[in-house]
Amino acid sequence: MAVEVAAQDPPKEHSARPQTHPPSAHQQQRFEAVKRLLAQGLPGAQVAREVGVARGTVRKYAQWERHPGTAARSPRPRRLAPYEDWLTLR
Structure with missing residues (x-):
């Protein structure tokens, strides 16, 4: 009993620019906290410690x-x- 395999569709091409999802609420809060602390003049290492x-x-x-x-x-x-x-043939 021979099984025939149908030709496969060619692979879909990916766009050059990947899609992006908006940042989560947590990511946005961290981002805003970092920007706020940097605007206050704190050094980057201290900002990193405080924000985590x-x-x-x-x-x-x-x-x-x-x-x-x-x-x-x-x-x-x-x-x-x-x-x-x-x-699908079975």
């Missing part, structure tokens, strides 16, 4: 005017994806 973020995050937030959001992740391939054609 890394110093690199403080430096990154200092350069941004607004939080850019979170990049959307591409969906993971399903485990049965290689076998879907065979399974």
Whole structure:
């Protein structure tokens, strides 16, 4: 008994620019707290300790005017994806 496998659709192309989701309320609050403390003249290391973020995050937030959001992740391939054609024929 031979099983024929249908031709698969070509993979979908991803856009050059990834989609972004708006920042969560928690991310936005941290961002605003960092910007507020930096505006008060506190050093970055102290801001990082008070807000609870890394110093690199403080430096990154200092350069941004607004939080850019979170990049959307591409969906993971399903485990049965290689076998879907065979399974639909059964």
